[in-house]
Amino acid sequence: MQGLQQAEGARATAGGTRARRAGAAGRRVRANRRLAIGLASLAGTFVLWWLLTAGTGIVGPTRFPAPAEFWAAFLQIASEGYAGGTLWMQAWYSTRLVILGFLVAIATGVPLGLLMGVSHRAEAVLNPAFLLVRPIPPLAWIPLAIVWLGLGDAAKILVIWFAAFVPSVINTWTGVRGVDRTLIAAARVHGAGPWRLLWEVIIPGSLPMIFTGLRLSLQASWTTLVAAELVGAFFGLGRVLDTAYRDINPPMITVAMLTVGILGAATTRLVAEAERRLIPWRS
C-alpha cells in the first residue's frame, strides 16, 4: 500500500512500542509475512472465484465467467480476434491513441503552465478561460468531440488532450511557484538571463511537480479513452468492451478489463521510470 512507509515512520516517531521493538530483522520477517499473506489472499480469491462460478454455479455464466471461460475468451481474442481485431491489434490501437493524446497534452500543457507560472500577468490574462474549462470533467467533452470530429481517431485524441491538459498545466504552475525564491534571486545576482534562469533553475526545480501532473494526466487519459471508445468507436479496447456487453459475453468483458488495467499500470511505470532518470536527486 502506498504511503505505508510514511505512515510507519510517523508511527515510530509517535512512540509506537511495536514499531520501536522491530529492528531490521523484525522488518524482514514482517515483510515476508506480508508477502505470504498477500499471496495467500490472492490465491484465496482465485479459489473463491472458481467455487462461486464453476464449482457451485451460484454465479451464473451470464453474470461472471468461470476461470476456464475467461481463459477460452483470452485464447479466442488472442488468436482469432474479436470486434474486428486480435487482442494485440486492439490493445496497440488504444495505447497509440493514449500516447498521442498524452504527448499533445504535455507539449501544450507544460509550456502553458510554465508561462502562467513565471508571469503573473500571463496568468491573469489566461485565468478566466482556464477557470471556465477546469471544472468540466474530461468525460463531458466526449459528446462535443463526437459532434465536431465524428467517431474516428481525431475525436479520441481531442478528448484525451482535454483530459490530460488540465492536470499538466496546474501541476506545472504549482511546481514553478514552488521553486525556492532564493535560488532564483541567487541565479539573477550571478547574471543569469531569463532563458538560462528558466532552463537551469525553474524547470529543474519544478520537475517533481511536473511529473506528478504527468502521472495524473496519464491516468485521466486512459479513463477518458475507455469512456470515449465505449460511447462510440470502430476499434480499440473500449470497442471490445462494448461489443462484449452487447453480445452478453462476460468472459470477453473480463479479458478487456484486465488488458486495460495492465496497460494502464505499464504506462504508469514508464512515466515513473522516466521520472527516476530525469530527476535522480529526488529519490
Added chain:
Amino acid sequence: MAFMTLAGPPPPPRQLMLLSAAGAVLFFGLWQAIAVSGAVSAETLPSPVAVLETAWRLSAAPFAGHTLFGHLLASLGRFGMGFGLAALVGIPLGLAMGRWRLLDDIVSPIFEALRFVAPLAWVPFAALWFGTGIGGPVMVIFAGAFPPCLINAYRGAKLVEVRLVEAAQTLGAGGLRIMAEVLLPGALPSIVAGLRVSAGLAWQSLIGAELIVASAGIGYMMVQAQSNLSPAIVMAGMLAVGVVGLTLDVALRRAERAVKARWGQA
C-alpha cells in the same frame, strides 16, 4: 526580464484584475465573434450567448424526457447513492485495515490489483448486473469513489498515535469502540480530504456512466443532444456539469477547512 515576474514582487493587484478582465473579454469576444461571423457554422460552434439561451430554455422545456433540472436531479440522486455507499463501505474498511494488520495484508493485494482497472471499464458489468436505470450507474460511481475513501481512512488511522489506542485499550474499550471513538476522530482530517477527491471522481464517473448507459441524467441528455447534432444543448450540459462539480468541490473544501480547524492538522 520585465515579463518574468517570478523573481521580484508580484505586479499590483489592480493591474492583474484589469488583465483578467481583459482576458475574459478577449476569450468570450473571440468565441462570440467566430460563432457569429459564420466562419464556423452554428451546428459546430454555437456562440456563448446561444449556449446560455439554450440552458435557459432547457430549464423550462424538456429535452430527452426531462428539463435540465430534472436531468440534474436524476444525476444527483445517483451521485448521492454511489458516493454515500462508497463512504459507508470505504471508511470503516480503511479504518479497520489501519487497525488490524492481518486485514490490511489480506485486503491490500486485492484492492491494489482492482484499482488499476479504470472505473469506466466497469460499465459493462455494472449494466449486466444492476441494469441501466439506477443500479448500474451507481456501481460505476462506487468504483470511482471507493479508492480515495479507503486509502485516506487507512492513512488517517495509521497516523493516530499508537499511545492513544493503547490507552483506550487499557481502559477496556473494545475494537468497535476504539474505531468509532479513537481512530475515526483522529483520522477525520485525512478522511474529509479523501471525500473531496472521491466526490470529484464520483461526479466524473457518473457523467461517463450516463453517457454510455442511462435513460435520464445530465450525461444522457448530452449524448442525446450529440446524436441530434445540437452542440448548443451539449454545451449547456457541460456548463451544468461544471457548475455542479464546482459547487460540490467548494462545499467539501469548506468542510475540509472546518474539520482541520476543529480536529487538528492532517
